[in-house]
Amino acid sequence: MATTYVNSEKIAATKQLNCTSCGNALSLLNPRAKYIACQYCGSVLDANSEDHQILMSMSAPEQNAPFSFIKVGLIADFFDKKYQVIARTRWKQDYYEFWQEEGEAGYSRELWIYDEWLLISEQRTYFYLVEDSSGYYISNEVIPDEPSLPGEGNHWSFMKNQQPQVISEYGAANVVYFEGESNYQVKIDDYINFASYKHKKDIYTAEWRLEGDTEEIKEIEFFKETLISKKEVIKAFDNNEELTILKEKGQFWQWLTYGSFGMFVLFFIMMIGSCGDGSNTVYEEQFSLNAIDDENGVFSKSFELEKGLHNLKIKGTINTTNTEAFMLAYFMNEKKDVINYLEGNFSIYSGFDDEGYWVETQEENDKLVKVKEPGTYYAQILADRDSTTQGVVTLTITDGVTLTRYYVIGWILFLILGLIFRGRMKQYI
Amino acid sequence: MALFVREFECPSCGGTIQRENSASRSISCPYCGQTSHVNADSLDAVGAQHLLIDYGSMLSVGMTATVKGHRFRVLGKMRIEYGDGFWDEWYIELLDANKYGWIQEDDGGFVLFVGGDEISALNYNDIKVGTNVALSEKYSNVFITSKSRAKVEGGEGELPFAIIPGDIADFVEGISEGKVISVEILGDENNLFVGAPFNIDELQV
Numbered sequence: 001m002a003t004t005y006v007n008s009e010k011i012a013a014t015k016q017l018n019c020t021s022c023g024n025a026l027s028l029l030n031p032r033a034k035y036i037a038c039q040y041c042g043s044v045l046d047a048n049s050e051d052h053q054i055l056m057s058m059s060a061p062e063q064n065a066p067f068s069f070i071k072v073g074l075i076a077d078f079f080d081k082k083y084q085v086i087a088r089t090r091w092k093q094d095y096y097e098f099w100q101e102e103g104e105a106g107y108s109r110e111l112w113i114y115d116e117w118l119l120i121s122e123q124r125t126y127f128y129l130v131e132d133s134s135g136y137y138i139s140n141e142v143i144p145d146e147p148s149l150p151g152e153g154n155h156w157s158f159m160k161n162q163q164p165q166v167i168s169e170y171g172a173a174n175v176v177y178f179e180g181e182s183n184y185q186v187k188i189d190d191y192i193n194f195a196s197y198k199h200k201k202d203i204y205t206a207e208w209r210l211e212g213d214t215e216e217i218k219e220i221e222f223f224k225e226t227l228i229s230k231k232e233v234i235k236a237f238d239n240n241e242e243l244t245i246l247k248e249k250g251q252f253w254q255w256l257t258y259g260s261f262g263m264f265v266l267f268f269i270m271m272i273g274s275c276g277d278g279s280n281t282v283y284e285e286q287f288s289l290n291a292i293d294d295e296n297g298v299f300s301k302s303f304e305l306e307k308g309l310h311n312l313k314i315k316g317t318i319n320t321t322n323t324e325a326f327m328l329a330y331f332m333n334e335k336k337d338v339i340n341y342l343e344g345n346f347s348i349y350s351g352f353d354d355e356g357y358w359v360e361t362q363e364e365n366d367k368l369v370k371v372k373e374p375g376t377y378y379a380q381i382l383a384d385r386d387s388t389t390q391g392v393v394t395l396t397i398t399d400g401v402t403l404t405r406y407y408v409i410g411w412i413l414f415l416i417l418g419l420i421f422r423g424r425m426k427q428y429i
Numbered sequence: 430m431a432l433f434v435r436e437f438e439c440p441s442c443g444g445t446i447q448r449e450n451s452a453s454r455s456i457s458c459p460y461c462g463q464t465s466h467v468n469a470d471s472l473d474a475v476g477a478q479h480l481l482i483d484y485g486s487m488l489s490v491g492m493t494a495t496v497k498g499h500r501f502r503v504l505g506k507m508r509i510e511y512g513d514g515f516w517d518e519w520y521i522e523l524l525d526a527n528k529y530g531w532i533q534e535d536d537g538g539f540v541l542f543v544g545g546d547e548i549s550a551l552n553y554n555d556i557k558v559g560t561n562v563a564l565s566e567k568y569s570n571v572f573i574t575s576k577s578r579a580k581v582e583g584g585e586g587e588l589p590f591a592i593i594p595g596d597i598a599d600f601v602e603g604i605s606e607g608k609v610i611s612v613e614i615l616g617d618e619n620n621l622f623v624g625a626p627f628n629i630d631e632l633q634v
Contacts, residue, residue, distance in 0.1 A: 014485065031485035032536075034514065124485060125629045126537040141538070143626060145607045147572035149559050160607075183536065184513035208559065217558040219575040 010075055011084040011122055020045055020052045027073070029086050029120055033181035037087075039072050047181065058188060064090050064177035067131050068230075069237070069246050069428060070117055072180045076236045078127070078138075083119035087180025090115050095171025095194075098154070107154075107170075118180065129233070130225060136233050137203065137225040144222045149206055150195045157197060158222060159204065165197040202226050250428030257425050260418035267414060271407035282310065283397040289325065289383060289390060297382035300395055302334075307374045311398045313366035314381070316346025318391040323347065324362075325385035327393055331369055334376040340369040346391070439463055440474040450504055450522060450529070453587035457505070459490075464584055466591045476594035479583045481508050486534060487632055488519050490586035495633040496532075497541055497625065500524045503532075505586030509598070511579035520588050529589065531622060533611070539629060540609050542622035551612065551619055553578070553599040562603070564612060565621055571603035571610050581615075590615055 013027035017036075021043035026036055028047055035055070036047045042058040066088065076083045091114055096107035114132035116139075128139040145160035155164035174191035196205040203225040211218040237243050283303035292298045314329050324347030331340040344365030351358060371377070379395050437446045437456065441463035448456055448467065456472065457464045462480035465472035488494070493502045505520040516535035523530055523543065530543040548565045556562055556576055563569040576599070583594040592615070599614035609624040 031483075032515075120537070121629075123487060123629045124537055143604055143607055143609060147574070147604045183515070218577075220559055221574070 010073070011082065011120070015047070017045075017047075017052055019043060020054050021057070028181050029084055030124065030181055030183065032124075032183045033086075034183050035185050036181045037179045037186070039179040042177075042179070044178070044185070055185065056187075058177055061177075061179065066115060067133055068426065069243060070115075070129075070131065070233075071242070074237055074240045074242060076119060077239065078119065078236050081121050081123075083121050083127070085117055085180070086120045087118040087182055088115050088178070089118075089175055089186060090177040091173040092176045093171060093173040095169050095173070098166055098168050113176075129228075136228045136230065138228050139223050139225045142204075142222050142224045147220075147222065149208065149220065156195070157199065157204070158206065159199070162199050162204075165199055165204075168196050168198050168203070170195040246428040250425050253421050253425035253428065257418055257421040260414045260421055264411060264414035264418055267407050267411040271411055281396060281398050284394065286392055286394045287381060288392055289385060292381060292383040292393070294383075297328075297380050300379040300381070302376045302378055303397065305371045305374065305377050305397070306399070307371055308399065310369055310371055311366055312340070312342050312369050312379075313364065313396045313398070314342055314344060315364045315394040315396065316344065316391060317363060317394070318346055318348045318361070318389060320389045320391065321348055321350050323386055323389045325383055325389055325391065327384075328382045329395060330380040330382075332378045332380060333373075334378075336378065340367070342367045346393075437465075437467070437472050440465055440472050441478055446472070448587055449502075450587060450589070452529075452589055453504070454591045455505075455584055455588040457584045457586060459585070462583065464592065464594050475591075476583075479594055481506070481583050481585050486517065487629060487634065488532065488534065492634065493524070496627055496631055499526070499530075499541070499543070501530070503586070504529075505584060505588045507584045507588055507592060508582040509579045509600070510582045511577045515582065520586070531624075533624070537629075538626065539632070540611075540624040540626045542609075542611060542624035545620045545622045548612070548619045548621045550617075551601070551614060553601070553614060556601055564601075564603070564610065568605050568610055568621065568623070571605045573601060573603045575602045576600065590618055590620075 011029055013029055014031040015028040017026050018024065019026055019038040019041060022038060022041035024038060024040040026038060028036060033047050035044055037044045037058065039061055042061050043054050044056045044058065045052040046055055070085060072085050072088060074085045093112040095110055097110045099106060099108055112132065114130055117129040117131060118126055119129060120126050130137040130139050144158035147158050150156045150167055150170065154167050156167055157164050172191050172193050174189050175186055176188065178186040192207045192209050194205055194207045196203050205223045205225060206220060208220040209218045210216065282305060285300050287298050312329065312331055314327060316325060316327055318325060324345055326345050328341060328343045330338045332338050342365060346362055348361045381393060381395065435448045437448060439446055439458040439461060442458060442461040444458055444460040446456055446458055454467055455464060456467055462478045463474050464476050465474050488503055490503050490506055493500065501521040501523050503519050504522050507518045509516055509518065516533060519532040519534065521530050521532055528543060530541065533540040533542065546565060556573055558573045558576055561570050561572050564571050578597060578599050581592050581594060581596045581598055584592055601612040603610040609626060611622045611624060613620050
């Protein structure tokens with residue numbers, strides 16, 4: 001598409017003027033332009049009168065900022081020719097879109113916004129570049145071989161050698177904003193009706209306007225819209241000084257985006273790596289409740305642990321029905337300094353109800369503990385229970401087992417940051 | 430063609446005006462913008478003096494160029510104003526075919542119309558855009574794409590019919606068999622033209 005760019009000079013303006021409302025400098029490239037809408041303040045001026053009378057004021061331009069880097073005044077290389085952007089019309093579509101799913105089909109009502117950029121060549125020829133949040137299309141008027149408007153069915157085409165295609169979209173679009181020059185007065189809420197169908201990779205559209213408030217059609221135009229990639233569009237605009245500046249700004253955000261997504265991937269890998277099935281038991285010991293001293297509890301044997309996360313689990317198996325025991329396990333280093341603890345109420349209750357005999361037990365509790373230094377560790381188990389309560393407490397230590405919440409937080413944080421930075425980056429390039 | 434060139438005196442400013450096509454019925458003075466109707470040996474001024482603004486174009490009265498294999502010379506121009514803007518109709522003489530035609534220039538789009546047929550009177554109000562209409566025996570199924578009631582702003586050079594700046598004319602546009610159909614209803618005259626769009630790159634000046 002963009003191959004033989006000639007130079008980075010702007011196309012010579014036919015008229016220079018200052019906006020009557022805000023005083024900013026404006027250029028007219030199309031000698032036929034009768035109106036110009038100031039891209040700085042939104043005032044629509046009479047381009048030909050000496051005093052450039054203000055004809056109307058639109059909403060502030062920042063409320064209708066472009067989707068990307070394209071703006072009025074940029075030069076571009078399309079079809080091996082130099083073009084310059086001279087106008088933008090923002091349209092809001094209220095339309096019906098075809099859907100098909102699991103053997104069912106229909107139309108759903110949708111709202112959509114797109115920009116129509118008007119580009120003029122040095123030979124004063126035009127074409128439209130359509131841009132929305134999903135991409136770009138080049139729109140060209142076509143003379144159909146078999147012109148028609150959609151009928152009652154949902155299939156239609158207006159070009160020879162095309163089988164009738166499903167009408168992919170139909171509805172209306174109205175102008176919500178305009179900037180740049182025009183040889184007719186664009187009015188806010190000017191609207192068109194349209195219907196489109198897809199054929200191969202192209203979109204074929206008929207647009208028609210009505211006469212005033214009547215139902216009578218005033219004019220029909222037919223268009224073929226061809227998809228163009230963002231890469232091709234950027235290449236077409238590559239020779240603009242503005243784009244270089246934007247690219248430099250964009251690169252800052254691009255690096256932040258790449259960095260964030262890199263960290264996101266790293267945290268994801270670390271998160272996956274930290275996952276284990278908990279089956280690797282590092283240490284396990286059983287204690288009878290009878291063996292646990294009321295005051296000092298019982299100490300486990302020493303066990304060696306590597307640095308990292310471990311799961312400390314106590315399982316209290318109570319054999320005396322309708323009793324419970326409160327247990328506390330201290331996790332200690334070699335010097336018997338407590339570095340973590342785990343507690344739990346373990347019980348067994350049973351009885352009869354309408355449905356018969358029932359038993360309810362609570363046997364297990366576990367907790368992640370972080371071992372900062374590899375070495376020798378101990379556990380001390382204390383128990384508070386009736387003297388009649390019989391049972392066994394099992395202390396188990398496994399490695400891995402679960403996700404670290406820090407990895408999960410980091411993973412989510414960098415994903416969010418990456419998406420935010422990517423949004424900022426797309427504002428520039 | 431130079432044999433048929435005839436000089437007239439502008440009835441308004443006295444300037445010398447050359448008429449190149451003996452069939453031309455209107456001629457505009459390049460000095461004062463006065464439009465005149467051509468009589469046997471004089472010009473009758475009609476309407477006010479009005480020089481058309483030069484909005485810039487690849488075409489100009491008097492130039493020769495080639496498009497779609499036709500070598501042509503531009504004899505005149507008529508500017509039509511309508512609610513949404515204006516367009517220019519360039520009157521051309523095809524140098525290799527002894528025919529006349531038009532180039533319509535509208536918003537950077539060009540359509541070449543070669544020849545033209547006078548057709549029976551059309552009722553402008555009965556024509557509905559978006560329907561198929563019989564405009565002539567040959568063009569009996571034309572899909573109408575637009576109709577407009579517009580003002581003849583003025584002319585430049587010479588034109589084949591008697592225009593009066595400020596006159597209202599009706600225009601009907603359509604498509605038939607992939608060709609552009611244009612009907613101009615000027616006074617009692619109903620002329621149908623068949624054209625094909627072309628890209629400015631196809632114009633060899």
